[in-house]
Amino acid sequence: MTKLVEPMLFVNSWRFLMIAVLIYLWIIGDFVHSSFILILLLLMMTSLRWRFPLPIWSNVIDVVICILFFPITDISYFGLALPIFELAMKGKWVFSLFLFMSLFTPSPSSSLIFWFFLQSLLFGIFSFISVKNQEMYRLEVDEQRRARYELERLKIDLLTATQSASHQAELMERYRISRELHDHLGHDLTGASLALQAYEYVKDPVEAYALLEEVKNRLQRSTKHLRDYVHDMTPITKFGGERLDTILQNFQQIETVYHKSGDMLNVPAYIWELLESCLKEALTNVARHSNATKVDIELQVTEAIVRLSIQDNGTINKNSQSGSGLRSLQMRSRSLGGSLSINREYGFLLVCVIPLEKGE
Missing domain, CATH: 3.30.565.10 (Histidine kinase-like ATPase, C-terminal domain)
Structure with missing residues (x-):
């Protein structure tokens, strides 16, 4: 299975790309030390977000940093693109629009800042949708994995239950056969054995003949019962x-x-x-x-x-x-x-x- 690319990879790439843009603006402009401090502070916040999942209120720090540097350097206006992006990526589009409206305040290069803020807002919304889709995909995959594991467990339980039922059926069949042999075949054979033992002590020919007839009848019944048992227990279809x-x-x-x-x-x-x-x-x-x-x-x-x-x-x-x-x-x-x-x-x-x- 091909591993999907993480949306956060593009998010972090965009964050550091914005820092690179700010550095570029600092290089082509006047090399003011205050602009470097501004970029360094924003870079620190970006690095923290790259390493740790900071809460949404941490974007206030970026906004305050940029507002404090408004009177000092023009780069601070472009720095607002970072909190606009972060808020939009967290789903707080209303706050992103509020910052977006700040471009109507007197600022240099208003048209350039407009497009700069617009692409930050749109890319933040796109990142928000991508991250949510990835979370939904992971939840769906986890649900399918749990369902598959549950299905395999149910299959194993079913196979175990089938094995137990087969074993119980075999034991019940053994018990039934032993009971039938005891109730019918056992009684007749025991009676025939007792009749033969009594025959040895009988002197009267008529009574001796009656005992032999009883033995004969009991053996015939036993033979018939045994034949019927074998016939009933013989499977019709082939087995094993x-x-x-x-x-x-x-x-x-x-x-x-x-x-x-x-x-x-x-x-x-x-x-x-x-x-x-x-x-x-x-x-x-x-x-x-x-x-x-x-x-x-x-x-x-x-x-x-x-x-x-x-x-x-x-x-x-x-x-x-x-x-x-x-x-x-x-x-x-x-x-x-x-x-x-x-x-x-x-x-x-x-x-x-x-x-x-x-x-x-």
Whole structure:
């Protein structure tokens, strides 16, 4: 982003330019020591304004200095251009006009002073507008920056809430399955076990046959319940590692080599969602912006982390910037306590590492 030129740079340049004009008038006129003292005093006030933000009432000092030197030197009339400019730049145009009216007092070179005061007044008004516009621009930039930071914070909070909701849903599903198994399958299997233990001590053939029938019925019900549970819990759509396999199978633009290791069942649902987004984003960038002929994908699952590595063999601009998609993935990775790194040294390399929560 190009840095804008500060309006105060032009303001200070104009201030010292006016001092230079006064020095020029002193040089071409009579070299009176009182004129030099006047210029020196105005130079001191100008230097103070250059270094410090003096209050607006300090312009009274410049006016008093010039009025005191009216009877002594004609340069004092031109010196009023400085307070006229300062007042106009502070937005006090009424006071600037009041000083502007002083040119109607008997003074030498009235026409020259008129244009001298006029350009000071106009340039002061222009400086006032420029400084105000810069302040408004800075306020707008700060507001946009705060809004962007707030949006990023809300995105992180949303990702954290999604992760927590996914974890809670997984725990509730585990609780529901354990309760169903206990209420139905557990009771039938316990009853069948007790019936078999009682069968060993029954002497009556009819009663023994009844116990075997009860065991048979309980096992049949248990088998049916177990089959129904498995059928209901089997996802209709592909999920997790199967989803990554499907994405790679549908990607026909470039040859892909996929290696995976570890227990995929240890990876929670919210991490699979991030890994899927990383794979899609990387393959899309390869297809659009790379001349690669091969992409190597490696997925490693350990007890502590999940690591997804995507590397192509294409040539890409090493100084190119990451797009909004990659920046969003990096933010999502950080929200999960992991990282997403990018390397363009040899082709395009994307590595996403996410820690696994223990004790789930």
